Amino acid sequence: MKYKAIIFDLDGVICFTDKYHYLAWKEMADEIGVYFDEVINNRLRGVSRMESLDIILERSEKEYSAKEKEEMAFKKNELYKKLLMQMTPADLSDEVKNSLDKLRAMGLKLAIGSSSKNTKLILSRIGLEGFFDEISDGTNITKSKPDPEVFVKAAQMLKLDPEDCLVIEDAEAGIDAAVAGGFDSAGLGEASKHGKVTYPLKSFADILNVVE
Ligand code: B16
Ligand code: MG
Secondary structure, three states, X not given: OOOOEEEEOOEOOOEOXXXXXXXXXXXXXXXXXXXXXXXXXXXXXXXXXXXXXXXXXXXXXXXXXXXXXXHHHHHHHHHHHHHHOOOOHHHOOHHHHHHHHHHHHOOOEEEEEOOOOOHHHHHHHOOOOOOOOEEEOOOOOOOOOOOOHHHHHHHHHHOOOHHHEEEEEOOHHHHHHHHHHOOEEEEOHHHHHOOOOOEEOOOHHHHHHHHO
């Protein structure tokens, strides 16, 4: 087999928390009267919470202090966590669950490489608590995607070299991060159109064709 491990992005790959991010940011943006839509939301994929806020505030005429920004990000996260409570194991698709089980049966190590500080909460909501061999997420990094840190740390946790790991991403910033870290990548959605993606995927289960 070409790879020893797969490192999965979370939001947009394993599950679809992107709609909850959107709703929470939209509520916050409406409150301060800043225009925000789904197109701007696409630029937030894979990007950390504070950097996401900076992107949203590009449309604001007012300058906000660091403290005000902390408060806004905190408020958004509280709204987001409330929305996450609506998630149940039914939000994990059969396609994703069956594919993960097949990859594990093939002997591959499975890890998470996500910018989110809510990774463990999300995994527990969808019934994947304790499933992954390693979790590298927003709580153990200082630089978010497109910096490769989150994937480099995942490879270190797995005790593997980047060339032994395949990164699965839905965000352009995530493919940039994989490339910068020396990882092959597989892209879903907008990431499948990235010029440097190793394998464009049509669906999650397509990963099985890549690693076999
Ligand atoms: P949090 P991923 C990313 O998750 C999201 O795509 C991005 O929109 C979000 O801002 C980021 O996590 C941080 O999330 O606010 O929960 O720490 O795609 O890297 O799994
Ligand atoms: Mg993502």
